[in-house]
Amino acid sequence: xxxxxxxxxxxxxxxxxxxxxxxxxxxxxxxxxxxxxxxxxxxxxxxxxxxxxxxxxxxxxxxxxxxxxxxxxxxxxxxxxxxxxxxxxxxxxxxxxxxxxxxxxxxxxxxxxxxxxxxxxxxxxxxxxxxxxxxxxxxxxxxxxxxxxxxxxxxxxxxxxxxxxxxxxxxxxxxxxxxxxxxxxxxxxxxxxxxxxxxxxxxxxxxxxxxxxxxxxxxxxxxxxxxxxxxxxxxxxxxxxxxxxxxxxxxxxxxxxxxxxxxxxxxxxxxxxxxxxxxxxxxxxxxxxxxxxxxxxxxxxxxxxxxxxxxxxxxxxxxxxxxxxxxxxxxxxxxxxxxxxxxxxxxxxxxxxxxxxxxxxxxxxxxxxxxxxxxxxxxxxxxxxxxxxxxxxxxxxxxxxxxxxxxxxxxxxxxxxxxxxxxxxxxxxxxxxxxxxxxxxxxxxxxxxxxxxxxxxxxxxxxxxxxxxxxxxxxxxxxxxxxxxxxxxxxxxxxxxxxxxxxxxxxxxxxxxxxxxxxxxxxxxxxxxxxxxxxxxxxxxxxxxxxxxxxxxxxxxxxxxxxxxxxxxxxxxxxxxxxxxxxxxxxxxxxxxxxxxxxxxxxxxxxxxxxxxxxxxxxxxxxxxxxxxxxxxxxxxxxxxxxxxxxxxxxxxxxxxxxxxxxxxxxxxxxxxxxxxxxxxxxxxxxxxxxxxxxxxxxxxxxxxxxxxxxxxxxxxxxxxxxxxxxxxxxxxxxxxxxxxxxxxxxxxxxxxxxxxxxxxxx
Amino acid sequence: xxxxxxxxxxxxxxxxxxxxxxxxxxxxxxxxxxxxxxxxxxxxxxxxxxxxxxxxxxxxxxxxxxxxxxxxxxxxxxxxxxxxxxxxxxxxxxxxxxxxxxxxxxxxxxxxxxxxxxxxxxxxxxxxxxxxxxxxxxxxxxxxxxxxxxxxxxxxxxxxxxxxxxxxxxxxxxxxxxxxxxxxxxxxxxxxxxxxxxxxxxxxxxxxxxxxxxxxxxxxxxxx
Numbered sequence: 009x010x011x012x013x014x015x016x017x018x019x020x021x022x023x024x025x026x027x028x029x030x031x032x033x034x035x036x037x038x039x040x041x042x043x044x045x046x047x048x049x050x051x052x053x054x055x056x057x058x059x060x061x062x063x064x065x066x067x068x069x070x071x072x073x074x075x076x077x078x079x080x081x082x083x084x085x086x087x088x089x090x091x092x093x094x095x096x097x098x099x100x101x102x103x104x105x106x107x108x109x110x111x112x113x114x115x116x117x118x119x120x121x122x123x124x125x126x127x128x129x130x131x132x133x134x135x136x137x138x139x140x141x142x143x144x145x146x147x148x149x150x151x152x153x154x155x156x157x158x159x160x161x162x163x164x165x166x167x168x169x170x171x172x173x174x175x176x177x178x179x180x181x182x183x184x185x186x187x188x189x190x191x192x193x194x195x196x197x198x199x200x201x202x203x204x205x206x207x208x209x210x211x212x213x214x215x216x217x218x219x220x221x222x223x224x225x226x227x228x229x230x231x232x233x234x235x236x237x238x239x240x241x242x243x244x245x246x247x248x249x250x251x252x253x254x255x256x257x258x259x260x261x262x263x264x265x266x267x268x269x270x271x272x273x274x275x276x277x278x279x280x281x282x283x284x285x286x287x288x289x290x291x292x293x294x295x296x297x298x299x300x301x302x303x304x305x306x307x308x309x310x311x312x313x314x315x316x317x318x319x320x321x322x323x324x325x326x327x328x329x330x331x332x333x334x335x336x337x338x339x340x341x342x343x344x345x346x347x348x349x350x351x352x353x354x355x356x357x358x359x360x361x362x363x364x365x366x367x368x369x370x371x372x373x374x375x376x377x378x379x380x381x382x383x384x385x386x387x388x389x390x391x392x393x394x395x396x397x398x399x400x401x402x403x404x405x406x407x408x409x410x411x412x413x414x415x416x417x418x419x420x421x422x423x424x425x426x427x428x429x430x431x432x433x434x435x436x437x438x439x440x441x442x443x444x445x446x447x448x449x450x451x452x453x454x455x456x457x458x459x460x461x462x463x464x465x466x467x468x469x470x471x472x473x474x475x476x477x478x479x480x481x482x483x484x485x486x487x488x489x490x491x492x493x494x495x496x497x498x499x500x501x502x503x504x505x506x507x508x509x510x511x512x513x514x515x516x517x518x519x520x521x522x523x524x525x526x527x528x529x530x531x532x533x534x535x536x537x538x539x540x541x542x543x544x545x546x547x548x549x550x551x552x553x554x555x556x557x558x559x560x561x562x563x564x565x566x567x568x569x570x571x572x573x574x575x576x577x578x579x580x581x582x583x584x585x586x587x588x589x590x591x592x593x594x595x596x597x598x599x600x601x602x603x604x605x606x607x608x609x610x611x612x613x614x615x616x617x618x619x620x621x622x623x624x625x626x627x628x629x630x631x632x633x634x635x636x637x638x639x640x641x642x643x644x645x646x647x648x649x650x651x652x653x654x655x656x657x658x659x660x661x662x663x664x665x666x667x668x669x670x671x672x673x674x675x676x677x678x679x680x681x682x683x684x685x686x687x688x689x690x691x692x693x694x695x696x697x698x699x700x701x702x703x704x705x706x707x708x709x710x711x712x713x714x715x716x717x718x719x720x721x722x723x724x725x726x727x728x729x730x731x732x733x734x735x736x737x738x739x740x741x742x743x744x745x746x747x748x749x750x751x752x753x754x755x756x757x758x759x760x761x762x763x764x765x766x767x768x769x770x771x
Numbered sequence: 772x773x774x775x776x777x778x779x780x781x782x783x784x785x786x787x788x789x790x791x792x793x794x795x796x797x798x799x800x801x802x803x804x805x806x807x808x809x810x811x812x813x814x815x816x817x818x819x820x821x822x823x824x825x826x827x828x829x830x831x832x833x834x835x836x837x838x839x840x841x842x843x844x845x846x847x848x849x850x851x852x853x854x855x856x857x858x859x860x861x862x863x864x865x866x867x868x869x870x871x872x873x874x875x876x877x878x879x880x881x882x883x884x885x886x887x888x889x890x891x892x893x894x895x896x897x898x899x900x901x902x903x904x905x906x907x908x909x910x911x912x913x914x915x916x917x918x919x920x921x922x923x924x925x926x927x928x929x930x931x932x933x934x935x936x937x938x939x940x941x942x943x944x945x946x947x948x949x950x951x952x953x954x955x956x957x958x959x960x961x962x963x964x965x966x967x968x969x970x971x972x973x974x975x976x977x978x979x980x981x982x983x984x985x986x987x988x989x990x991x992x993x994x995x
Contacts, residue, residue: 432968434967434971434974441987441988442988474960477987478804485821489820496812497810733989733990735990737987737990742792743787743790743792744969744985745969746787746790747783748969748972748982749972751976752972752975752976752979755976755980760975765965769965769968
């Protein structure tokens with residue numbers, strides 16, 4: 009990497025920034041969508057065909073891919089992503105029942121109308137229609153979220169951004185780019201979104217005097233509470249800003265076109281520039297947009313690139329010290345550090361210039377000629393920016409609304425892979441891993457102790473740590489047999505190497521571990537039995553085991569767990585009676601086909617009566633008796649076929665009521681609101697003939713989900729009573745790392761985008 | 772440099788709570804470890820208890836472990852036979868690995884004091900290979916140097932270490948990795964990747980913020 013960058017016209021080699029990015033880009037350069045000369049532009053469409061065969065991105069043809077990927081955006085139905093954005097206002101939270109998302113109705117109609125107007129632009133007919141088709145396919149999924157979008161056609165997050173581990177934060181929702189956005193996105197407030205996050209987290213951060221105090225209008229309501237990262241939306245540029253532009257540049261066509269009207273500029277640096285409506289979130293990892301030259305000039309007096317908030321609008325990108333650009337007239341690269349260096353071929357009418365920035369290496373690149381502008385974006389925000397000098401010149405931009413001409417997905421995939429490979433060569437800092445948190449060492453000191461040994465892949469020390477994590481995980485979740493086999497095997501192994509090696513500290517540890525498993529095995533089994541019993545509705549059995557094995561759990565929190573279990577027991581009893589009653593009804597319905605006399609009417613009446621009487625949950629115990637009596641009445645004269653069932657039903661109901669009464673007696677005077685509320689809700693279910701099908705809160709209270717929740721709670725209570733953490737250390741570790749990466753992304757550390765734990769470790 | 776942001780423990784724990792990861796995600800990571808590290812019976816039990824599809828044939832774990840054990844026992848011949856039974860291409864396509872196994876065999880001869888056999892074996896099998904590459908040759912010389920010392924403790928560490936259990940483990944580890952590769956199973960344990968990611972992420976974040984310190988083994992946090 010000793011060659012002088014930028015001097016040679018055809019071999020772009022990055023000076024130092026990242027050899028991988030250089031390599032990747034070089035490998036991609038041979039497939040430009042338009043060959044350098046204008047002949048290619050004349051040849052027209054064939055030159056623009058995307059390079060399908062090279063596509064290694066997500067499966068399938070592009071349109072399908074896009075639709076598919078869209079589902080990755082916030083409404084994706086899998087639990088993971090839904091809840092990732094769960095706290096975004098107006099979206100369904102994962103904790104709410106699944107039938108609720110009414111918010112999303114009604115929007116589609118609004119969006120269909122975005123199609124036709126676009127396709128009227130003659131010069132763009134072909135491409136636009138492509139975009140329109142795509143858009144219409146994806147509308148049903150996408151539109152609902154963009155409740156706010158109005159002035160700009162909403163479009164899904166471009167597929168290449170799905171390689172970012174922070175993709176869920178990246179949104180294309182176009183805010184109405186009218187007045188309010190002027191405030192929110194003005195230079196001084198440019199970083200206010202991130203700032204609002206930062207400043208709410210800590211009070212001591214005000215590196216840019218004016219920022220921290222600017223409250224975001226949309227956020228002011230919950231500004232006090234530190235917003236979770238999940239509240240954060242990192243907006244992607246979607247159009248040229250109506251406000252942040254030179255007055256000679258006009259914005260057209262959904263904000264995607266710019267055209268220059270006014271006296272042409274004469275000076276080298278003079279020009280009219282504009283920037284996009286949002287700054288580029290470094291959490292993209294790589295951000296990319298394309299510009300098509302629509303003017304008539306063979307060598308356009310246009311510069312395409314990036315600008316910091318400070319850049320002036322009467323300068324071309326690259327001519328102002330806070331901006332970078334690739335200039336069409338002579339193909340030079342304009343940047344603050346080296347002005348006017350020859351970079352690539354000149355460009356002009358019909359050409360499409362792809363322009364990207366890689367935040368993991370802080371380097372920009374153009375599809376025309378590879379990487380350029382090292383160290384870009386290291387300090388502060390950047391916007392896509394274009395500057396024009398001559399009257400009549402115009403450009404059209406693709407911020408991701410349409411299919412890109414360049415195979416950016418492949419490019420990003422390569423870079424993503426390369427970055428991950430680099431991350432994963434990080435040496436493990438064992439002193440850090442074994443650190444006791446009570447020791448007040450700082451992270452930077454600890455990392456200097458790194459054992460620089462990255463040749464071993466799974467060495468003994470890593471294994472030792474992992475073995476402990478795994479064992480505690482297995483024990484936590486009650487995988488008793490696995491834990492047993494695991495620790496036995498470890499012991500055997502150690503023993504076999506002990507024959508030759510006498511340094512036996514690890515053996516002692518293993519003996520201890522096995523002893524732990526030995527004594528715990530019994531516990532695990534009881535715990536598993538209890539959990540399973542609850543899951544099956546066998547509450548008595550769970551309580552019995554608890555009483556024998558973990559009596560302190562029942563006593564903890566002033567018998568709260570015990571109370572919850574008893575409430576559940578009552579629910580189970582009621583469910584049982586409901587089930588019987590259904591059977592009974594079936595029998596009676598069969599009976600009615602035969603002549604059965606007046607019993608049937610009485611039966612109907614009885615069940616109606618029960619529903620109504622029991623409805624008032626505050627007075628349940630006393631109200632139960634009439635129901636029971638009327639039940640007894642008709643049972644007495646009931647059809648013989650249903651007699652057995654009826655008797656059973658009767659006694660089951662009786663049992664439930666008695667149980668309920670006891671419960672009522674025991675807890676009537678309990679002052680805890682939590683207890684009273686659960687008590688009330690629990691008795692409320694009696695009002696339904698079949699609580700399971702009642703829907704809403706009732707179904708939630710009685711369904712299997714409630715058993716799972718309760719069993720989880722009991723499991724945790726048992727673990728707590730044994731002085732163990734409520735979640736396995738391994739899980740905490742995972743969550744901790746994930747939070748670190750997210751935080752890095754929010755801080756604008758681009759490389760975090762390519763540290764995707766889910767993709768790299770779970771798929 | 773802007774001043775560091777401070778994130779408190781409560782805030783951090785809230786964020787951890789919001790991270791989406793399921794038990795079955797973690798179960799798969801554990802299974803990955805059990806398979807690669809050769810915990811056959813634990814992997815079987817786990818597949819049952821956690822209701823997980825086994826990612827590989829459990830028998831292949833078994834044979835991998837048999838090979839590993841053979842090497843740890845010092846029975847190199849048995850290990851080579853088993854590797855070839857499993858897949859002859861593994862050694863055919865990997866001369867360096869084959870050389871290491873042969874070297875290990877020579878070491879075992881020397882360890883057992885079967886000097887004549889050792890010499891014979893070195894001349895027949897290893898010397899021709901030593902000519903192939905300077906690396907092989909220097910390894911061969913290092914191994915032969917063992918003969919120069921009456922007893923291992925008297926030898927310089929660089930030579931004596933050939934007789935250590937670590938040398939056997941090292942050879943066994945390399946064979947294990949080669950077999951995993953031939954089964955197109957990842958050879959690096961994903962949980963090790965997790966530890967690396969932790970070190971990577973914490974270092975970077977430490978430059979930007981003060982955040983609670985995780986005790987990895989206990990899973991608890993302390994504010995800095």
